[in-house]
Amino acid sequence: MRLGFIFGEISQGLKRNVSMVISVILVTFVSLTFVGTAGLLQLQIGQMKGYWYDRAQIAVYLCTSIDPASSCPQGAAGADIKDAVKAKLKSHTLKAYVASYEFENHKQAYQHFQEQFKGNSVAKYVTAEQLPETYWVKLKNPNDSRIIIESLSGQSGVFEVRDQRSYLDQIFAILNAASLAAIGIALLMLFSAALLISTTIRLSAFSRRRELGIMRLVGASNFYIQLPFILEGVVAATIGSVLAGIAVIAVVQFFVQGYLATTISYMSFIGLSDAFVIAPAIVLVGIVLAAVASGSAINRYLKI
Amino acid sequence: MIRIENVTKQYRGSARPALNRVSLEIDKGEFVFLVGASGSGKSSLISLMLREEVPTKGRVHVLGEDLVRIPSRRVPYFRRKLGVVFQDFRLLPNKTVTQNIAFSLEVIGRSRGLIEAAVPDVLRLVGLEGKGDRYPNELSGGERQRVALARAIVNKPAILLADEPTGNLDGATSDGIMALIERINLAGTTVVMATHDKSIVDRLKKRVIELSGGEIIRDERGGAYRAEKPMTSSEGAGA
Numbered sequence: 001m002r003l004g005f006i007f008g009e010i011s012q013g014l015k016r017n018v019s020m021v022i023s024v025i026l027v028t029f030v031s032l033t034f035v036g037t038a039g040l041l042q043l044q045i046g047q048m049k050g051y052w053y054d055r056a057q058i059a060v061y062l063c064t065s066i067d068p069a070s071s072c073p074q075g076a077a078g079a080d081i082k083d084a085v086k087a088k089l090k091s092h093t094l095k096a097y098v099a100s101y102e103f104e105n106h107k108q109a110y111q112h113f114q115e116q117f118k119g120n121s122v123a124k125y126v127t128a129e130q131l132p133e134t135y136w137v138k139l140k141n142p143n144d145s146r147i148i149i150e151s152l153s154g155q156s157g158v159f160e161v162r163d164q165r166s167y168l169d170q171i172f173a174i175l176n177a178a179s180l181a182a183i184g185i186a187l188l189m190l191f192s193a194a195l196l197i198s199t200t201i202r203l204s205a206f207s208r209r210r211e212l213g214i215m216r217l218v219g220a221s222n223f224y225i226q227l228p229f230i231l232e233g234v235v236a237a238t239i240g241s242v243l244a245g246i247a248v249i250a251v252v253q254f255f256v257q258g259y260l261a262t263t264i265s266y267m268s269f270i271g272l273s274d275a276f277v278i279a280p281a282i283v284l285v286g287i288v289l290a291a292v293a294s295g296s297a298i299n300r301y302l303k304i
Numbered sequence: 305m306i307r308i309e310n311v312t313k314q315y316r317g318s319a320r321p322a323l324n325r326v327s328l329e330i331d332k333g334e335f336v337f338l339v340g341a342s343g344s345g346k347s348s349l350i351s352l353m354l355r356e357e358v359p360t361k362g363r364v365h366v367l368g369e370d371l372v373r374i375p376s377r378r379v380p381y382f383r384r385k386l387g388v389v390f391q392d393f394r395l396l397p398n399k400t401v402t403q404n405i406a407f408s409l410e411v412i413g414r415s416r417g418l419i420e421a422a423v424p425d426v427l428r429l430v431g432l433e434g435k436g437d438r439y440p441n442e443l444s445g446g447e448r449q450r451v452a453l454a455r456a457i458v459n460k461p462a463i464l465l466a467d468e469p470t471g472n473l474d475g476a477t478s479d480g481i482m483a484l485i486e487r488i489n490l491a492g493t494t495v496v497m498a499t500h501d502k503s504i505v506d507r508l509k510k511r512v513i514e515l516s517g518g519e520i521i522r523d524e525r526g527g528a529y530r531a532e533k534p535m536t537s538s539e540g541a542g543a
Contacts, residue, residue, distance in 0.1 A: 005410045210396060211407075217354075217394075218459070219383035220411035222376075 009228035010235060013204045020200040021236045027196050028240030028290070029247070032282040036248035038182035039278045040256075043270050045175050049168070051268050056164040057149050060085060060135040063159045067132075072159055077133060085135055094151060097144045101137045107133060132159060159188035187264030190289060193240075196291055197233045198297035205229060205301045207230030212302065226298045234287055241286025271288030305463065305494050306330040306353060311362030313348050313518075321360070322348040324518040330496065332462075335489045337505050338498040339529055340515035346498035349515070350467050353496065354388060355379050367462055384412055387456030387464045387493070391471035393448045395440040395455075400483040401427070402436035405455045414461070422458055423535060430454040430484060446477035450484065457488055464488055466497040468502065 014021050062081060063072035082103070088094060089101050104112070110128035117123040137148060146162040154162045205212060215225050252275035261269045306329065308507045311433055313323040323345045330336055338346040351357040352364050364371040369382050393467045397405050402423055409419045427436055430450040440448055449469055456464060467483065470478035482504055499505060505512060505528060512527035513520060 073378055210394070214394060214396065214408065216380075217383065218408040218412060218455070219380040219386075221380045221413075224411055224413065259511045 006228055006231070010231050013208070013228060013232045014235065015199060016207055017204055019198075020203060021232075024193070024233070024236040024290075025243070026195055027189065027193040028237045028286050030245045031186055031193050032241045032244035032286050033247045034182055034186035034189060035042035035285065036244055036278050036282045037251065038179045038186055038268060039281070040248065040252065040274065041175065043181065043274045043278070044256075045172055045179065047268060047270055048175075049172060052168050053142055053165060056142060056168060058139065058145055058150055059160075059162045059164065060157045061132040061162065062134065063157050064130060064132045066130055067159050072157070074157060076078055076214060077157040081155075082133070085152065085155060085158065088152060088155065089135065090135065094148065097139055097147055099138045099140045101135050104134045104136060105135055107132060172179075178304040190285075193237075194289055194293040197237060197293040200236070200296040201229050201233050201294040202230070202301055204232060205298060207246070216302075226295065227301060229298040230291055230294045233290040233297075237286045237290030238283070241283045244286070245283050248279050248282065249275045250274075290297040305331045305345055305367065306496070307363075307365040308349075308352070309363045309365075311352065311364060311466050312358040313345075313352065313357065314360040317374050320516050323352075323359070325362070326515075326518070327362075328513060328520060328523065330494060332494055333489070333492055335486070335495045335508070335510040336497070337508075337510055337512045337527075338496065338515065339505060339512055340498070342500075344515040345518040346393075346515055348465055348518075350465050350496070350498055353463075353465060354386065355382060380412075384459060387453075387459070387461035389449065389452045389456050389464070389466045389469045391468040392447075393440070393452045393472075395451055397440050400437050400439055401432060401443070401451050401454075404440070404451055405458055408455050408457060426454045426458040429434060429457075431480075444477070449473060449477075451482050453481070453484060453488070457493070461493060463494045463496065466495065466499075468499055469497065470499065470501050475503070482508065505529040506531055 062077035062085070063075065065076040087101075089098055106128040109131040110126075113126060113131055114123055139145060139148065142165065145165065149161045149163065152158055212225060250273065252270060252272055256269050257271060308326060311323055311326045312321050313392065314321040317362075326345070326349070328354065340346055348357065348537050352359055352371070353366055355366075355374065358372060363384060367382070367385050369378075371382075374382060396407065399407060399484055405423050405426060406419045409422065414422075424433075424436070430453055432447060432450050432454065435443070440451065441452070449472075453469075458516060464485070469485070470481055478501060485495060486508070509526045509528075511525045512522065512529070514522035514524075514531070524531070
């Protein structure tokens with residue numbers, strides 16, 4: 001094996017189609033950056049799920065004076081109802097699932113509401129009486145929410161029992177769809193990257209058909225003939241995918257950590273350690289993709 | 305050394321076979337001319353011996369290899385035992401004479417030391433001493449064919465296949481090339497040469513295999529370009 005010779009052939013091939021090589025680099029760069037960003041988004045969703053699911057509670061909303069009679073026939077919940085709910089939460093059957101619970105009265109609910117909707121016009125019109133009194137129930141295992149919901153929903157004076165995770169699930173579904181869309185676009189771009197690589201390799205083989213003819217004639221092995229072409233594709237794609245890896249790390253460092261994490265302080269964000277998992281993975285994807293694309297291209301072009 | 309049995313080669317999309325039930329045997333050290341009109345099957349025969357083509361029917365054995373059954377990954381190693389030259393030289397225009405010859409050794413993984421020793425040797429043998437740094441376009445046709453011959457024999461092949469090596473050369477230059485090929489043959493290399501050149505075949509008095517319409521119509525030792533006695537009238541004129 002003459003390494004010097006092979007590297008000479010590769011650099012000649014790269015120089016010969018500079019513009020195609022640059023386009024391969026750019027396409028792999030952009031498509032793998034997409035793949036990497038989609039991966040980051042998935043990790044972020046996972047992280048947010050872990051964070052919010054831990055904090056999610058079950059809200060037992062009690063009836064207020066403005067609730068419709070169909071669900072609250074007896075009007076606003078009185079002390080007897082509050083005691084009944086409290087008794088139920090303390091009861092033998094539910095005790096095993098409930099970690100803790102807290103009562104929020106009209107006044108506290110009003111304060112929370114004002115904080116949450118600060119600057120929003122709705123904050124001006126709502127009154128404390130319109131906001132329901134609520135038992136906030138924290139479960140030992142958040143997956144047991146169904147049990148609490150079923151046993152408290154029928155209770156008179158209870159307007160609604162709601163697992164906060166159901167709100168989160170909607171948000172996560174949207175984020176998930178966004179990251180799936182990004183992956184879909186990324187796959188499309190990776191496909192075009194593969195086609196571009198194989199076209200570039202075929203062009204390179206065509207421009208060197210004399211050499212290839214002579215190589216076959218004098219008995220150069222297939223491996224020896226194909227290796228420079230495969231490496232040519234791999235070198236170009238590696239440059240692109242390393243750039244994509246750097247871009248992913250930069251996105252996390254400067255956008256997520258540098259901007260998002262400082263601006264939105266109450267949420268936890270993915271960090272550099274996550275980026276250092278994603279970056280090598282996309283470099284690997286880029287290299288394998290290029291090797292397969294250029295290998296199959298040259299294999300079809302060169303029949304011995 | 306070369307044994308071809310009952311070979312038929314039918315190319316896709318052509319009605320008539322390029323070779324039709326051809327059998328021949330060539331021994332070690334022989335010098336054989338393949339003659340016949342264009343399209344008579346000379347080049348197809350050489351392609352089969354190189355394993356560029358596989359016969360539609362029949363068997364081809366070259367240097368102990370069954371070329372019908374040989375797995376494709378072994379084909380390159382088989383070809384290293386052959387040397388080939390063509391009418392159009394097939395040199396690389398952007399490489400010097402030395403680089404052209406060295407290229408054929410580099411691509412089969414020979415060491416730098418071996419290449420540096422072998423290339424000047426073979427240049428001396430073909431009479432191109434001191435022209436190693438020239439580019440092909442700075443050489444005459446005869447000199448280019450010498451480079452091609454040097455490249456073909458630098459790896460000391462057992463068989464030299466030559467497809468009209470003098471087809472692009474004038475008479476005197478051709479004689480020089482033929483003298484060189486004879487010397488290669490005398491050194492023990494089997495030579496199979498397809499040609500249209502009547503004067504060369506007549507002068508050298510070697511074995512002549514004449515093809516017509518894909519069939520062997522004459523196989524004669526010490527023969528001339530044309531048969532002594534006239535053959536069937538369908539036989540075409542060569543050069």
